[in-house]
Amino acid sequence: MMLGHVGLAIAFNSLWLLLTLVPFAFVIRFGVIAREEAYLERKFGDVYGRYRSRVRRWL
Numbered sequence: 001m002m003l004g005h006v007g008l009a010i011a012f013n014s015l016w017l018l019l020t021l022v023p024f025a026f027v028i029r030f031g032v033i034a035r036e037e038a039y040l041e042r043k044f045g046d047v048y049g050r051y052r053s054r055v056r057r058w059l
Helices: 002-011 015-019 021-044 046-055
Strands: none
Touching (some): 002 015, 015 021, 021 046
């Protein structure tokens, strides 16, 4: 999604679109992904926790 955002900024030759990349990344990470992971943790419990520890080792 971030690469798509950068691609659009380049395609439209838009500096302001490129400057919105960092705020966009924070909104996606903390506004969407964190909330979704909390929901999945509540719904699936330890099963999801084990899955997440296998696939997201870098975070």
